[in-house]
Amino acid sequence: MPTLDFKGKSFVYAHHLSVPFRELIVDPKKSLPAKGQKPSLNDNLIIHGDNLHALKALLPVYAGKVDCIYIDPPYNTGNEGWCYNDNVRSPLMKEWLKKSANPVDKEDLERHDKWLCMMWPRLSLLRDLLAEDGVIFVTLDDNEQHRMRCLMDELFVREESFYAQIAWQKKYATANDALGFSPMFDHILVYRKGADFVRNLLERTDENDTQYRHQDKDGVFRVDNYTCNKTADERPNLYYSVINPNTKEEIWPERKRVWGYSKKTHLQNVEENLIWWGKDGKGKVPGFKRYKHRLRGGGRTVPGTWWPHEFAGHTDEAKKELRDIMADSPDALSTITPKPIRLIQRILEIATDENSIVLDSFAGSGTTAHAVLSLNRKDQGNRKFILVETEDYADNLTAERVRRAISGYKFEGTKREELLREPLNWSKLQNADALIQKAESIEKFEGNTFDRVSKTVEDGALVVTGEKKITDKVEGLGGSFTFAELGPEMSLDKLLADGLPTFEALAKYVFYTATGQTLADVPKQTAKNAGLIGETDPYRVHLLYQADKKWLQSNESALTEKLVDEMAALNTGKKKLLVFAAAKFMGQRELSRRGVDFCQLPYAIHRILGD
Ligand SMILES: C[S@@+](CC[C@H](N)C(=O)[O-])C[C@H]1O[C@@H](n2cnc3c(N)ncnc32)[C@H](O)[C@@H]1O
Numbered sequence: 148m149p150t151l152d153f154k155g156k157s158f159v160y161a162h163h164l165s166v167p168f169r170e171l172i173v174d175p176k177k178s179l180p181a182k183g184q185k186p187s188l189n190d191n192l193i194i195h196g197d198n199l200h201a202l203k204a205l206l207p208v209y210a211g212k213v214d215c216i217y218i219d220p221p222y223n224t225g226n227e228g229w230c231y232n233d234n235v236r237s238p239l240m241k242e243w244l245k246k247s248a249n250p251v252d253k254e255d256l257e258r259h260d261k262w263l264c265m266m267w268p269r270l271s272l273l274r275d276l277l278a279e280d281g282v283i284f285v286t287l288d289d290n291e292q293h294r295m296r297c298l299m300d301e302l303f304v305r306e307e308s309f310y311a312q313i314a315w316q317k318k319y320a321t322a323n324d325a326l327g328f329s330p331m332f333d334h335i336l337v338y339r340k341g342a343d344f345v346r347n348l349l350e351r352t353d354e355n356d357t358q359y360r361h362q363d364k365d366g367v368f369r370v371d372n373y374t375c376n377k378t379a380d381e382r383p384n385l386y387y388s389v390i391n392p393n394t395k396e397e398i399w400p401e402r403k404r405v406w407g408y409s410k411k412t413h414l415q416n417v418e419e420n421l422i423w424w425g426k427d428g429k430g431k432v433p434g435f436k437r438y439k440h441r442l443r444g445g446g447r448t449v450p451g452t453w454w455p456h457e458f459a460g461h462t463d464e465a466k467k468e469l470r471d472i473m474a475d476s477p478d479a480l481s482t483i484t485p486k487p488i489r490l491i492q493r494i495l496e497i498a499t500d501e502n503s504i505v506l507d508s509f510a511g512s513g514t515t516a517h518a519v520l521s522l523n524r525k526d527q528g529n530r531k532f533i534l535v536e537t538e539d540y541a542d543n544l545t546a547e548r549v550r551r552a553i554s555g556y557k558f559e560g561t562k563r564e565e566l567l568r569e570p571l572n573w574s575k576l577q578n579a580d581a582l583i584q585k586a587e588s589i590e591k592f593e594g595n596t597f598d599r600v601s602k603t604v605e606d607g608a609l610v611v612t613g614e615k616k617i618t619d620k621v622e623g624l625g626g627s628f629t630f631a632e633l634g635p636e637m638s639l640d641k642l643l644a645d646g647l648p649t650f651e652a653l654a655k656y657v658f659y660t661a662t663g664q665t666l667a668d669v670p671k672q673t674a675k676n677a678g679l680i681g682e683t684d685p686y687r688v689h690l691l692y693q694a695d696k697k698w699l700q701s702n703e704s705a706l707t708e709k710l711v712d713e714m715a716a717l718n719t720g721k722k723k724l725l726v727f728a729a730a731k732f733m734g735q736r737e738l739s740r741r742g743v744d745f746c747q748l749p750y751a752i753h754r755i756l757g758d
Contacts, residue, residue, distance in 0.1 A: 151297035154260035156267070158237035163268040163275075165236075166203045168659060170634035177542050177630035179550050186629040188665065191516070192533045193549065195541035196633035198508035199233060202272035204633060205506075205533065207663030213276045213533075214503035216283040217494055217515055219486055220269075223262040223290045225253030231261040233268070240264075262291060263298060269508065270302050276506065280343035282310065282498050285336045286486065292334040303338045310344070311337040315454045315490060317462045335454075335494075346497045348447035351439075352458075355448060357570040357607075359439050361423075370423045370434035374400050375407040384409060392417075393428040407435070450497050457606065460487025469512050471558055472551050472621075479544050483511045491518035501528035510534035513545040517552045520624040532628075546630055555623035562619070566593055567611035571604070586611050647694040654680040654690050657727045661746065662686060677713040678726075687718055691728035692748065705730040711741055 171188055178186035188208075194201045221229040228250040231243060243249070243261065251258045273283060287295055292312075300309065313335035321329035358369040379386035385405035388397045400406055408416060416422055416435070423434035439446050456464075465487040466480055473479040491514055499505060501523075507515035519532040536545045566589050569575065575582055589611050590600045597613035604610070635641065637656050642648040648656070651669045658666040662683045669680055678689040691704055698704055706728045714724050724743045731738070731745050738745050 148300065149297075150301050151263075151294060153263045153294075154257060155235075155237070155239055155243075155264040158235050158240060159233070159264045159267045162233065162235050163199075163203070163271040166199055166268065166272075167636040167638045168207070169200055169204045169636055170655070170659075170665060171201075171204050171631040172634045174630045174632055177546060179553060179627055180629065181627040184627070188629060188631065188667075191519075191531055191626065191628040192631060193510070193513070193516070193541065193546045193628055194533070194535045194631045194633070195537075195539075196535065197537045198535040199269055199272070200633050201535040202269065202276065202508060205276060206272065207659060207665065209276050209504070209506075209533070210663065211276070211278055212504060213506045214278050214281050214500075215495065215498040216273055216277060216281070216506045216508075217286075217491060218273070218283070218507060218509050219286045219511065220266065220509045221262070222288045223251070223258060224288070225251070225255075225258065225290075229265075231265050233265065235264075259291070259294060263294060266295070266298060267302075270298060273506075273508065274302055274340070277340045279340055282337060282339040282344045282346075284494050284498070285338075286315070286333050287336065288330060288333050292336065296336060299336060299338050303340065305341050307342045308338050308340065310339050310346075311335075311452050313337065313452045313454055315459055316456045319456050319461055319463075344498075346450060347500075348445075349450050349493075349496060351446050351448060355446075356439070361436070363436075365420065366438045366440050368423075368436040368438045371437050373407055373422070373433040373435050374404040377405050378403055379405055381405075387413075389413060389433060391424050391428075391430070391433070393424060396431065398431060398433065401432075450493075454490075454493065458489075459493045460489035462487070464489070465514070468514075468517075469548070471560055472548055472556055473512075473544065474557075474559065476544065476547070479512060479540075482538075482540065483544070485512045486514050488514055488518045488521060491515050492522050495519065495522050495530070499528075499530055501526060501530065504531045504533065506533045508535040510536040510541075510545050513548045513552075516545075516549045516628070517624075520549075520552055520626045523626065524624045542630065546628070549628060551623075553623050553626045553628075556621055557618070558621045559618045560616070562615050562617045564597075564613045564615075565610060566600070566613050567609070569609045571607055571609060582609060647696065647699075649694055650690070650692055653692055653694075657690060657746070658688055661688060661725055661727075677710055677717060678728075679714075679717065682722065685723055686725045686744075687714070687720075687722050689714055689724065689726045691726065699729050702732075704728060705732050706738075706743075706745060707732045708737075711738070711743060714743075715741065 171194065173186050173188065175186050180186045180190065221227045230250045232249065233240070243257070251261050255261070277283060285295060285299075296312070303309070314332045315335055316332050318331050321331065359367045361368050361370060375385070377385065382405045385408070386400065387406070387410050388399050389406070390397055406413060421436045423436050424430045462484065465485040468488055469479055469483070469485045495505065495518055505515065505519050510516075513534060516532045516534055519530050522528060523530050534545060567586060569582060569585075586602050586609060590602065593600055593613050597615045599614045601612050601614070602609070603612070637659055639656065642652055642656060650672065654669045655666050658664065658681050664683055666681050670676065672678065678691045680688050680690050682688065691706060691710070693699065693704070706726055711733065714726070718724060725746065726743055727746045727748055729748045735745070
C-alpha cells in the first residue's frame with residue numbers, strides 16, 4: 148500500500164507507546180454529579196489536558212470500548228494558534244520546539260509535517276480505544292483532508308476500514324470577499340475499525356413524507372404507478388385486463404405499456420386492498436397504494452454522503468447556538484468555531500445506539516456532549532460522553548456549556564414558530580388563490596401574537612413563520628458529568644526519584660500497569676490480608692512491600708508457601724493471583740500449579756537496594 152512520508156514520521160511512529168500513563172484526578176467542585184451521587188470516573192467525563200496524555204490515561208479502562216469517536220482537530224489553516232510541543236525524544240523535535248514557528252502559522256514551511264506529527268500518535272491511541280465495531284468521524288477542510296486520508300489508511304489498515312467521505316455544507320451562501328473559490332463545505336472522514344460496524348438508517352424527514360398524502364383505515368400511503376414501461380410484446384404475461392370492483396369495468400393498460408405486476412401478484416394486491424381507484428373509487432386507471440409503515444426498514448432512509456445545511460446545520464447556526472447558551476461569555480465565539488448540534492446529532496444517529504460510549508478529544512465548546520445529552524433526551528438513551536480539552540476554558544466554556552445544557556439556562560433571543568408548511572404541487576398551484584388566502588388569514592390571525600409573521604417558499608413548500616423576541620428559560624436536558632485533571636506521570640523512575648516510594652504509591656502503580664485499571668483506594672494493610680491491594684474480574688492482586696530498605700532485604704519480603712496458602716484461603720472466587728514481591732522462595736512450576744503469576748518488583752527497586 149502506498150504510504151505518506153513526512154518529516155518526523157520515524158520519530159512519532161511509536162511515540163504513543165512511550166507516552167507515560169497518568170491518573171485522572173477528579174475535581175468535585177467542577178463536576179456535576181447526579182443528585183445524591185458522588186463524582187465518579189464511571190460517569191460522563193470532561194478531562195482538562197492535552198489529549199495525547201488524556202487518551203493514554205483512558206486506555207487502561209476504555210481500550211477497545213469506545214463505540215463512536217468524533218473529532219474536530221485544528222484544520223491547520225495557519226491562523227488557529229495551535230502549537231506542536233509533544234515531548235518526542237528526537238533532535239528534530241527539539242529543533243522544532245526551539246524555532247519561533249510555534250504556534251504553527253502560515254509562514255511555517257513545515258506546518259503540514261508538524262500537523263501530521265501531532266495527529267499520528269493521537270490517532271494511534273484513538274484507534275486503540277475504538278471498539279471492534281466502532282467508528283471514527285473526523286471533520287477537516289481542504290488544508291489537511293487529503294493528507295489525513297493517507298494517515299488514516301495507514302493506521303486503519305483493514306480493507307473495509309474506509310467507510311465514507313461526507314461533504315457537509317457548512318455555509319448556505321458564498322463569501323463575496325473570498326479569493327478564488329468560496330469554500331461551501333467541510334469533509335467528514337469516516338473510518339471503522341473493521342467490518343462489524345454497520346451504520347444505522349435515518350428517521351424519515353418531513354421532506355421524505357410529502358408524497359404520503361393519502362390515508363385510509365390501513366394507514367398513510369402514496370399512490371404509485373400501476374404500470375411499467377414495457378410493451379405487451381416484450382412482457383406478454385403482464386398484459387391482461389383488471390376489473391374495477393366498484394364500477395365492474397374491465398380495464399387494460401394504456402397503449403405501449405403493461406401492468407407492473409403479474410396476474411398472481413395483482414390478485415394478491417386486490418386481496419390485500421392495495422389498489423387505488425381514485426378518491427371516489429370509480430377511476431379508470433389503477434394505482435398502487437404504497438403504505439408508509441410497510442416500507443423496507445420501517446421507511447427509514449440510508450444516509451448519503453451529501454449533507455446539506457437543511458439536514459445537518461451550518462456554521463452560523465452553530466455560532467448562534469453557542470451565543471444563546473453562553474450569552475454572558477462573549478469570548479466563547481472569538482476563541483472557537485463550533486459545530487452545530489444537528490451535525491453531531493446526525494453522526495450519533497447514524498453511529499450509536501442508546502448505550503454507546505462517545506469520545507471527542509478536541510472538545511472545544513462541548514458541542515458533542517450537548518448533542519449526546521439532547522439525543523439521550525429524545526430517545527431516552529443512556530449514551531455516555533468523554534470529552535478532552537487542553538485549553539484553560541475546559542472549565543468555564545466546555546464544562547460550563549454542558550452544565551447549562553444539563554440544568555437549563557436563561558435565553559434571550561428570537562423564538563421562531565412555523566405556523567404553516569404547505570408542500571407545493573401542481574394542484575395546489577392551480578388553486579393558488581386559496582393557498583394565498585390561507586397564508587394571509589394566518590398572518591392576520593397570528594399578527595398580534597408575534598412581532599413579525601413572514602411568508603416564504605422554502606424547499607418546495609409555502610412556509611409561514613411567526614417570530615417573537617423572548618426572554619425565556621430553556622429547560623435542562625438532564626444528565627451529569629465528572630470533571631477530571633491529569634495527574635502526575637505514573638512511572639517507576641518518577642516514583643523512585645526520591646528513594647523508596649510509599650506502599651500506596653507503588654500499589655497504585657503496579658495495579659495500573661498490570662491490570663490497566665485505576666486503584667481508587669488502597670486498602671489498609673493488616674496481617675490478615677496478605678498484601679491484597681485490589682481485584683479485577685480475572686485477578687486478585689497482592690503486593691508484598693514496605694518502604695524500608697532493611698525489610699526489603701530480609702526474608703520477610705519474599706513470597707513463601709505460607710503466604711500463598713493465606714492468599715488462597717482468602718480467594719473464595721478462585722481467581723488467578725498476581726503477586727508483586729522483591730523475591731520468592733517457591734519454584735515457578737509450583738506457583739503456576741497454584742494459579743499464581745509472580746511478578747518481581749521492578750529492577751529499579753533493586754537498584755536502590757544496591758543489588
Ligand atoms: C476546532 S475546535 C473544536 C470545536 C468543537 N467541535 C465545537 O463544536 O466547539 C478544536 C479544539 O481542540 C482543542 N485542542 C487542540 N489541540 C488539543 C490537544 N492536544 N488536546 C486537547 N484539545 C486540543 C482546541 O483547544 C480547540 O478547543
